[in-house]
Amino acid sequence: MTPLRRLPVAIRIYGAALWLCPPSFRRQYGDQMLRDFVEARDDARAAGDPRAVRRFAAQMTIDLARTVVIQWIRTGAIAVAAGAMLCALSLVSALVAFVQRIHVDLPPRALEFDVLFVVLIISVIVVIIASTIIFTQWFAGSIRRQPRRRLRY
Amino acid sequence: MPPLTPAVVHVMLSLAAGERHGYAILKDVQRQSNQALRFGPGTIYGTLQRLMEAGWVEETTAPAAPVDERRRYYRLTRGGRAALSEEVDRLSSLVQLARSHRIAPRGSKG
Numbered sequence: 001m002t003p004l005r006r007l008p009v010a011i012r013i014y015g016a017a018l019w020l021c022p023p024s025f026r027r028q029y030g031d032q033m034l035r036d037f038v039e040a041r042d043d044a045r046a047a048g049d050p051r052a053v054r055r056f057a058a059q060m061t062i063d064l065a066r067t068v069v070i071q072w073i074r075t076g077a078i079a080v081a082a083g084a085m086l087c088a089l090s091l092v093s094a095l096v097a098f099v100q101r102i103h104v105d106l107p108p109r110a111l112e113f114d115v116l117f118v119v120l121i122i123s124v125i126v127v128i129i130a131s132t133i134i135f136t137q138w139f140a141g142s143i144r145r146q147p148r149r150r151l152r153y
Numbered sequence: 154m155p156p157l158t159p160a161v162v163h164v165m166l167s168l169a170a171g172e173r174h175g176y177a178i179l180k181d182v183q184r185q186s187n188q189a190l191r192f193g194p195g196t197i198y199g200t201l202q203r204l205m206e207a208g209w210v211e212e213t214t215a216p217a218a219p220v221d222e223r224r225r226y227y228r229l230t231r232g233g234r235a236a237l238s239e240e241v242d243r244l245s246s247l248v249q250l251a252r253s254h255r256i257a258p259r260g261s262k263g
Contacts, residue, residue: 021195028202029201029202032174033175035223036179039176040194059191060194063192064195068195071199
């Protein structure tokens with residue numbers, strides 16, 4: 001088997017783009033898809049028509065983009081991530097509403113106030129990201145991680 | 154049973170002729186449709202995945218004539234063949250209905 005890094009650029013790009021597919025689909029069909037891509041590319045090049053090569057490239061790009069979207073939708077991960085994001089935003093909104101009720105002595109100087117503002121904004125963003133990750137892990141707890149496997153041609 | 158998508162029908166028709174690997178199915182679909190349908194590997198394997206979940210297609214462990222042993226071969230199950238027959242019946246009824254309304258395929262004489 002040829003390592004991916006020794007293959008032509010188009011094949012390497014396609015092999016790398018396969019990592020956008022959900023892991024379960026990639027593990028099951030990634031090798032076969034890459035092999036089919038190589039054969040289809042060879043056929044398109046053998047035709048000797050630049051339009052055939054361009055058509056092949058467009059067809060493969062559209063096919064892979066569709067596959068990535070469809071397969072992620074099939075896993076339900078998009079719905080889980082959206083639900084988790086909603087929960088995280090609700091949590092942050094509740095926290096902000098709570099914090100607004102507490103009296104805080106702001107620094108007297110404008111510079112310190114700006115710094116405080118930036119720190120607060122960053123903290124809120126970090127909380128949103130962290131809660132999204134936590135909620136996603138929580139909701140998707142039933143999806144077990146499987147060992148990663150390298151794609152081989 | 155709801156109508157099958159063109160991708161599913163073409164993949165199943167390809168497998169109706171015998172066990173095939175993914176790229177052979179891809180080429181079959183192009184031939185069947187006179188190059189009108191050009192599916193990529195993602196569409197083919199996505200369709201195969203759904204068909205296997207439905208129990209209509211299965212992976213074969215020992216192909217009758219292995220050309221490339223690294224390839225995975227697929228074949229129709231009995232349930233898959235029955236589902237394909239049902240779909241062909243449905244399409245046939247549809248064609249008959251169209252003909253009764255004097256809508257015939259272009260280039261045909263009847």
